[in-house]
Amino acid sequence: MAGSPRVGVLALQGDVREHRRVLTALGAEVVSVRRPDELASVDGLVLPGGESSVIDKLIRAFGMQQPLRDAVAAGLPVYGTCAGMILLADRIVNPIAGQQSIGGLDVDVERNAFGGQVESFETALDVVGFDAPVQAAFIRAPLATRVGPRAHAIATLPGGGVVAVRQQALLATAFHPEVAGETRFHELFLDLVRAA
Numbered sequence: 001m002a003g004s005p006r007v008g009v010l011a012l013q014g015d016v017r018e019h020r021r022v023l024t025a026l027g028a029e030v031v032s033v034r035r036p037d038e039l040a041s042v043d044g045l046v047l048p049g050g051e052s053s054v055i056d057k058l059i060r061a062f063g064m065q066q067p068l069r070d071a072v073a074a075g076l077p078v079y080g081t082c083a084g085m086i087l088l089a090d091r092i093v094n095p096i097a098g099q100q101s102i103g104g105l106d107v108d109v110e111r112n113a114f115g116g117q118v119e120s121f122e123t124a125l126d127v128v129g130f131d132a133p134v135q136a137a138f139i140r141a142p143l144a145t146r147v148g149p150r151a152h153a154i155a156t157l158p159g160g161g162v163v164a165v166r167q168q169a170l171l172a173t174a175f176h177p178e179v180a181g182e183t184r185f186h187e188l189f190l191d192l193v194r195a196a
């Protein structure tokens with residue numbers, strides 16, 4: 001791909017601005033994606049954090065569910081953080097009534113897996129392929145409770161909970177690198193975009 005990759009951030013709800021800022025700083029051309037024609041114009045997509053059940057409702061209200069499923073099936077590189085990881089998961093263990101995911105990532109996720117007591121925390125995490133730990137912010141974060149044969153875990157908490165997953169052109173983290181000034185996941189995502 002010549003020049004800077006053109007990537008989208010799904011801009012229905014959530015921390016869109018933080019992802020736009022990181023991707024722009026890394027030299028990507030960044031567009032907000034709300035409609036099928038906007039999705040069709042990008043070479044990769046970030047699904048931000050926010051509230052997965054709200055984003056799901058808006059995805060369906062905007063007629064975006066099938067276009068997103070088709071794009072994932074066609075191999076579009078997609079990076080989901082937190083709620084975005086939930087949206088990518090093939091199965092949500094504890095959805096709200098009627099909640100759906102886009103799917104594609106061969107994992108089960110549990111929403112709000114750290115409960116109401118300690119909902120948010122930061123920790124240093126080793127990540128497969130990164131030479132120094134990541135400072136990861138967990139904000140009412142999910143966990144991958146099953147990682148199927150097509151996906152593989154690239155970061156786990158000391159207790160063994162899987163919090164980052166890769167599967168071909170798909171990347172998902174239960175935490176938010178974009179709020180802590182961490183850019184390596186977005187760099188990896190842009191590498192996937194360039195390779196696609």
Ligand code: GLN
Binds near residue numbers: 141
């Ligand atoms: N708990 C939220 C959900 O279920 C995710 C939180 C986040 O994205 N920081 O969608």
